Amino acid sequence: MAGPYSLWGELDSLLQDREEAGLLRRVSTWTPRSARCIEAPDGRSLVHFGANDYLALSWEPRVREAACVLPSGRYGAGASPLLTGHTEAHEVLRRRLAAMACSEGALLFSSGYAANVGVVSALAKGEDVVFSDRLNHASLIDGCRLSRARTFIYPHADLEELRALVRRHRGEGRRAWVVTDSVFSMDGDVAPVEKLEALAQEYDLGLIVDEAHATGVYGERGSGLLEERGCRSDRWIKVGTLSKAIGCSGGFVVGPGVLIRYLENAARSFLYSTSLPLGHCRAAAVAVDMLGAMGKERSALRSVSQTLRDRLRDLGHRVGKGDSPIIPIYAPSVRDVVAWSQRLAEGGFYVPAIRPPTVPEGGSLLRVSLNIAHTPGDLDALVDACRF
Template identity: 35%
Template sequence: MISPHSSYPIHVNENWIQPHLNQAAANNLTRTATPYPQTGGIIQANGKRILNFSGNDYLNLAHHPHLIDRARTALEQYGTGATASRLVSGTLPLHEELENRLAQNKAYPTALLYGSGYLTSLGTIPHLVNRHDLIFADRLIHACMIDGAQLARAQLIRFQHNDPTDLHRRLQQHPANGHKRLILVESLYSMDGDLAPLPEITQLAAEHNAMLMVDEAHATGIFGPHGAGRVHQLNLSSQTTLTMGTLSKAYGGYGGYIACSPLLRDYLIQTSRSFIYTTAPPPAQLAAALAALDLLQQTPNLGTQLLQRAHQFRQHLQQAGLNTLQSESQIIPIIIGDNQRALSIANALKKQDILVSAIRPPTVPEGTARLRISLTLAHTEADLDRAATALINACTP
């Protein structure tokens, strides 16, 4: 690895880079990738027990013996990779089995796997709409959906966060006029931890004959029967064109998928570039995801347990006067506002062996820098009490 302070020459066509880095540093927006010796909600390092509230292993499955055993078996049977794209020779029985299981779990007829949640958005949105069409997107949708919308080159219309009235107004202002319209929302928002008003949004989609795509990345495994997500929990699968999700959060692995109609699946197999032109997801990850689905089938209350812990933890913070927005989930933001103060608090907590993420623009809007707390089932009641006390002391003037 080349050190930032090495004598490696700067090429003349790279002179534009340093001013951007300097500006980010001046605004306290420099990002770094810090290596840690382990993953999960608890990190054991140098004799210390570090509480990690910055990851997404919500159900503590990434190190579960059942997932590891299934992944190991798949490695021994199929090798380390799929070795080809799905439409060449990369489709394994595991791909089809996992797609069937995901579809069943989500209450859809079919599902289609992608390499990641990000690739799922990039591979679906540009093939649902094009430059003649319209996209109506919640202002706080994830970057992968924004990038998918930009690739589609459709007219992008943003509506106020979780505001069906504003969405209704914008749908009225921008009629279809013979073109397609697509609504993009998350069922659980990753930076605010709040829940979308899905019944109202699905009703508007039906009234205006618009397609609806719901990102369930952070709700899957936590909400709904056997962790199926909020769309299934609210019996809205038949009213939602497609849902997308990831295998990298509650499922403890890696990969992405959509659940949809057979017609849409067939269409995307013919058109979706991030499905067609890339190697298929590796067998070990498929097997691990199948094991996670088995565990959710056998112990369907895992998500409920996590939400109960999150409710108590959030109440503790709120009673101390901390601003947790409208969080109703395992994701709990603490609004700080100033970028430097958010970084300083996160660094102070790190010295106490508590890892939290300082989230700053452009991930969140200007002036809303925050600490983002992600609870997992690895965190005990004593861990949560310790963390709450430390957070309150650090965030209270």
């Protein structure tokens, strides 16, 4: 005879465990006020160092105007792309993304998450091997899991360890892949893309790179780190998102026509999901169009990032290296990072505390995320508030 249904009690005790470890998370309601300010759930206005809208394009009037529903048009796409969900708005956006990346084609997904999961699981087969950076985004990790390929995790950005793994296991797979973020989402550092390209050539590896945080931020056209570093091998398969510097929502992959035609038939998160709303596509197309002319903003962002890192180091903090707009300030413990974030909020700044499982155990950090709307005064005040 069954007793009371046990699931709810079990979930409650799992949540309590998380709470005791300081790891319980909750959704709360925030009100964006401008590219640099956000209103907290308690009504206080905070300088926003937590968004990925690096170029403030989600506030750009032309982008917002393009997102409006046309009087004669629909809002939702109403169907998946291979039925009737692919419209002129989707086609224009995919052509612009392909042009930005100097690629033959592009394919749209409902999010960057869906793009990574769809691309990796459609390309890596059960008889393949995958080498995946330890700090890759969850969506690449899930893509590897779904692919059923044998996956080897290499220590973060460690080319020598990766080479050793490749030497040992390359022969065990029909095809072998390296899967990596280009800019890492929490640590804000970059993958050694030139060396990965050379390794791929040497051992005949496929390369899947997630340019989510590099799009708009690196490269003369703003297409990402591969453009910046001159990595032009035709082995690269580049995934990106419209949700960060492009300021909208949705994901994409760019590459040769044959790749796009294959993924149109094989990427399940593309095939079995409704196309993006039309306004998203129009807004993103305007933002993508603007990226090429934002070289000055890119340089400014990167130089502010370097200066801020130096100033935080001068205060004695352990700060990640690089010049991306994501600046990690490492904390000794989960409790410290939560306390630091709370203190900053009390001082008028939103800087999220990032804890396991988003980062590995022991890797808790404050994630400072810059955008071009922050003023020199905002940065001075933040440095001042970081004296802990």
